[in-house]
Amino acid sequence: MPKRRIARELSLSEGTVRYHLRRLADGASDGRARQQRRAGAYRAAIDHWLAQHGAAPVNVAALHDWLVAEHGYPGSLRSVQRFVGDVYPRPPRRARRRVETPPGARHRSTGRSSRA
Structure with missing residues (x-):
């Protein structure tokens, strides 16, 4: 061509x-x-932060704020997002169940009718 x-x-x-x-x-x-990723130099601090927060889903914005406040991290939020996405495993997907009701059916989660 x-x-x-x-x-x-x-x-x-x-x-x-x-x-x-x-x-x-x-x-x-x-x-x-x-x-090398800029956040790679802060890996020990990132490991420490992740260990403190346990198995909870990672809030990368909070991690970035902590790195800036505690360690003077000069990089952007996006640089931390890329580093965490590349280095650490993704959390397991949570199972969700979709329940479909026929049209006009009442929602009975509390035992009360949702209609007046």
Whole structure:
């Protein structure tokens, strides 16, 4: 497929298409993937915070606030979110049950009718 057509279909300039095709051909990789996460330097503090909060779901915003207040963390909330998502396992999904009632049925969770 011609580079001009690729550029037109992707709404890019031909120079951008040539640049990325050349990088692909050279086998170049993006240097950002090899960089360490900024929050990685605070891993011991993050481990400590997670141990204090036990098995409760992780509130990353609260963790970020704590890192900033207690340890002077200079990074963003998003950097902590990426680090926690990459390093720590996801919590197990909670089971949910959906109960469908026929149209017009009464809701009887308290034993009282919801209608007046």
